[in-house]
Amino acid sequence: MGVKGEGVVTAAVLVIGDEILSGRTQDTNLNAIARYLGAYGVDVAEARVVGDEEAEIIAALDALRTRYDYVLTTGGIGPTHDDITADCVAKAFGVALEEDAEIIAAMTARFGEPPNQARRRMARIPVGGSKVINPVNGPPGFQIGNVFVLAGVPSIMRGMLQDIGHRLKTGKVVLARTVRVEGFGEGVIAAPLEAVAKAHPTLSLGSYPFFSAEGYGANLVIRGRDLEELTLTVQEVMAALEAAGVTTARLVEE
Amino acid sequence: MGVKGEGVVTAAVLVIGDEILSGRTQDTNLNAIARYLGAYGVDVAEARVVGDEEAEIIAALDALRTRYDYVLTTGGIGPTHDDITADCVAKAFGVALEEDAEIIAAMTARFGEPPNQARRRMARIPVGGSKVINPVNGPPGFQIGNVFVLAGVPSIMRGMLQDIGHRLKTGKVVLARTVRVEGFGEGVIAAPLEAVAKAHPTLSLGSYPFFSAEGYGANLVIRGRDLEELTLTVQEVMAALEAAGVTTARLVEE
Numbered sequence: 001m002g003v004k005g006e007g008v009v010t011a012a013v014l015v016i017g018d019e020i021l022s023g024r025t026q027d028t029n030l031n032a033i034a035r036y037l038g039a040y041g042v043d044v045a046e047a048r049v050v051g052d053e054e055a056e057i058i059a060a061l062d063a064l065r066t067r068y069d070y071v072l073t074t075g076g077i078g079p080t081h082d083d084i085t086a087d088c089v090a091k092a093f094g095v096a097l098e099e100d101a102e103i104i105a106a107m108t109a110r111f112g113e114p115p116n117q118a119r120r121r122m123a124r125i126p127v128g129g130s131k132v133i134n135p136v137n138g139p140p141g142f143q144i145g146n147v148f149v150l151a152g153v154p155s156i157m158r159g160m161l162q163d164i165g166h167r168l169k170t171g172k173v174v175l176a177r178t179v180r181v182e183g184f185g186e187g188v189i190a191a192p193l194e195a196v197a198k199a200h201p202t203l204s205l206g207s208y209p210f211f212s213a214e215g216y217g218a219n220l221v222i223r224g225r226d227l228e229e230l231t232l233t234v235q236e237v238m239a240a241l242e243a244a245g246v247t248t249a250r251l252v253e254e
Numbered sequence: 255m256g257v258k259g260e261g262v263v264t265a266a267v268l269v270i271g272d273e274i275l276s277g278r279t280q281d282t283n284l285n286a287i288a289r290y291l292g293a294y295g296v297d298v299a300e301a302r303v304v305g306d307e308e309a310e311i312i313a314a315l316d317a318l319r320t321r322y323d324y325v326l327t328t329g330g331i332g333p334t335h336d337d338i339t340a341d342c343v344a345k346a347f348g349v350a351l352e353e354d355a356e357i358i359a360a361m362t363a364r365f366g367e368p369p370n371q372a373r374r375r376m377a378r379i380p381v382g383g384s385k386v387i388n389p390v391n392g393p394p395g396f397q398i399g400n401v402f403v404l405a406g407v408p409s410i411m412r413g414m415l416q417d418i419g420h421r422l423k424t425g426k427v428v429l430a431r432t433v434r435v436e437g438f439g440e441g442v443i444a445a446p447l448e449a450v451a452k453a454h455p456t457l458s459l460g461s462y463p464f465f466s467a468e469g470y471g472a473n474l475v476i477r478g479r480d481l482e483e484l485t486l487t488v489q490e491v492m493a494a495l496e497a498a499g500v501t502t503a504r505l506v507e508e
Contacts, residue, residue, distance in 0.1 A: 045275065120490040
């Protein structure tokens with residue numbers, strides 16, 4: 001039920017790494033990317049997590065890059081044998097990987113000597129690609145076509161994101177409003193919410209229940225690209241809830 | 255580079271919900287499921303996140319359930335209009351959804367009156383399916399074929415998981431050991447690690463760098479199903495690191 005409309009720009013996120021699938025590491029990159037792209041009006045429409053396997057990475061990349069405006073990958077760009085993302089992206093695009101002289105020079109300056117063979121792997125960019133600045137630590141990511149290849153370490157990934165927004169075709173930003181209901185379950189909220197949702201098919205109306213020591217209820221999130229329609233819809237939701245006997249609905253900051 | 259071997263049992267996780275893709279909500283269910291299944295020797299081989307869209311959910315479900323031994327879905331089983339997971343699963347399997355008398359009876363007991371139309375939606379199970387106990391709050395999830403349909407609220411999802419393990423064909427549990435290296439970058443670790451990894455193709459050797467105020471380094475995670483080979487490989491990793499001048503490697507608990 002994503003937000004619809006003309007000129008929607010879409011992205012997919014491809015998280016690469018055995019450590020996410022094994023449960024060793026909790027991914028936070030999808031969330032950070034979704035929030036970052038949201039500010040540019042770019043909707044994350046799908047995400048996938050695959051392990052450090054060439055065939056899997058290439059298949060997912062090809063499925064996503066042909067379907068969405070952009071793909072952002074995270075992980076697998078370090079110097080170790082399990083870091084195969086750059087190789088996979090080059091293969092998917094049918095181009096070679098070439099050492100970038102600027103990256104080699106930066107590594108040489110950093111270490112006081114030319115980089116060893118493992119580090120040189122991180123200096124490779126697919127032919128036709130461009131670097132994505134890494135303002136945090138270590139070598140850059142890269143862009144080729146509609147694919148952005150970013151680090152897996154969250155702090156580095158978030159740093160690299162800052163060099164992406166200005167490259168994007170941007171959409172109309174999605175605005176969100178949250179109506180909080182306390183002391184009523186979703187079962188009571190569902191009918192009035194559905195009636196309003198059906199009248200506004202281009203908006204997204206979601207209901208997210210909560211249960212805590214203090215009580216229970218739901219946050220109703222109304223999302224849309226047109227402020228006027230959004231404001232009107234929030235009023236309609238509030239009115240529909242009140243008519244259904246749900247007396248605690250209030251607009252909250254989230 | 256997942257752990258290989260005979261009789262590997264695989265699963266995929268399908269996270270359903272606009273709130274994950276919009277960045278409103280940080281998913282934690284994939285991680286919880288991966289850890290839970292890991293204890294049964296079941297490997298999560300892929301995960302996908304899709305929005306609350308029928309065609310997307312069905313396509314992802316069909317892709318995953320035909321490829322992996324099991325699929326676990328989270329989200330979209332509440333009473334509101336955007337909760338369409340049960341409908342999608344029934345369509346994917348080509349069966350009808352039927353109200354379950356036990357669930358209706360439990361709802362009636364809970365609310366002191368028969369459930370309204372919205373809540374009745376949560377009492378529907380695909381024909382041929384079986385309930386997955388919800389020990390936390392609200393109606394159950396369900397299993398049909400190799401697909402388990404669980405709640406999106408993390409506390410409820412984790413509760414439902416407890417009724418899944420005993421239904422699974424289990425694999426040999428993957429054991430993990432972590433060698434921590436401080437004060438050396440991955441660029442130095444890569445070559446010795448790769449040499450050991452190549453000698454043990456059925457094991458997974460991953461390198462996860464860290465950068466903190468206290469310093470930098472990497473955690474090397476060696477994973478395998480055979481304790482003897484795992485122990486031997488850890489010793490080989492330690493020896494290879496020492497031979498490469500990496501003097502701080504030590505086995506740690508994680």
